[in-house]
Amino acid sequence: MPGKPNAVVLLSGGVDSATTLAIAKDLGFEVYALTFRYGQRHEAEIAGARRVAAALGAARHETLTFDLRTFGGSALTDDIAVPKGRAPEEMTKEIPVTYVPARNTIFLAFALAWAETLAARDIFIGATAIDFAGYPDCRPEYIEAFQRMANLATKASVEGRQRLTIHAPLIRLPKAEIIRKGLALGVDYALTVSCYDASPAGACGRCDACILRLKGFAEAGVTDPIAYR
């Protein structure tokens, strides 16, 4: 019996990527989870990713380190204040300061490198175009363009051994549906971290990520199991 096919899953440690990992497992893949330490202001989400990968049975979990602060330009890596207390409709009006230049392109590029060495034909990303309408690199047309480029980029794709697919299974789902799907697949959201400003005392509850998370849980009719400070 041949083994399961390998897939690389980008895992930040939040609700979306944890759900994406569970979806990849459910589709029958052996999952290789990939997390980045890129100069975020806190390590909490990396710890969350480690817990999620272990709980969902990833075959391997790697954390790659580089420093995006070299280039600057984002509230997630610089000293720009994370906006607090905004309504969801306000968040989509313009691209938020929490946008990190070219982040998904960098993440997917590393996933592509690992996919090639694993002979994996599938890469999963938890991008969603609904909640983060303001992020250019979360749109379906961006994901498609990356996939097209990826199929010209690697030795395996050129030799025809590896037709790569970039899966973004959440791209058109509202947060409440993502949470319902994840719960059905056994995701323990108590292990996840979403907050842009997390501390050991818990999530802030007021940044864009916390507000969208809380709204999602409320709409799904489920209590968010994490601590808020």
Add this chain to the structure above:
Amino acid sequence: MPGKPNAVVLLSGGVDSATTLAIAKDLGFEVYALTFRYGQRHEAEIAGARRVAAALGAARHETLTFDLRTFGGSALTDDIAVPKGRAPEEMTKEIPVTYVPARNTIFLAFALAWAETLAARDIFIGATAIDFAGYPDCRPEYIEAFQRMANLATKASVEGRQRLTIHAPLIRLPKAEIIRKGLALGVDYALTVSCYDASPAGACGRCDACILRLKGFAEAGVTDPIAYR
């Protein structure tokens, strides 16, 4: 008078990227040189990049560090032996073991991040499809696909402020022509490092990169100014 437009130039410290940097300067760009420490077996090429950036007057030179050995799969980052003594026609028969999975995609992704924070519309890469016919990510169709993806990936491109161009000015040039062009633009090739197996005593003279370099200088009718051990 408005200042010069900014451009990001990928700079490995070899002949091709040094020439590309000189071309970008000659075209009137303020150049921001970007080098990667990604788990290569020697630091000599990074030192070469530093010397080249200084000599050609880059506005800034950054070296970003990450470890591609996490994924494995290349003689440049693993313990696979670098092939020696091959004829140029042998090198293009198949993709060499010195191929690093998704390397140019990763490099260009970081260049894209920096370009966005610099408000640069231009990225230069010294890819050449002639000498390294075996590298999928050195082909014109790959560069075009990356450019298309890049124009969907960033805040600046989506807002129409930044139509990005990926320049690969050497892509159809044989090494001898690259060297002639660089000499005409004042590149000091004594500062460059090409060898896959460089040591303080000099270049090996027998790996693919050394053989292509020596052949290029011979065909250009110029003496290679670096030391061979």
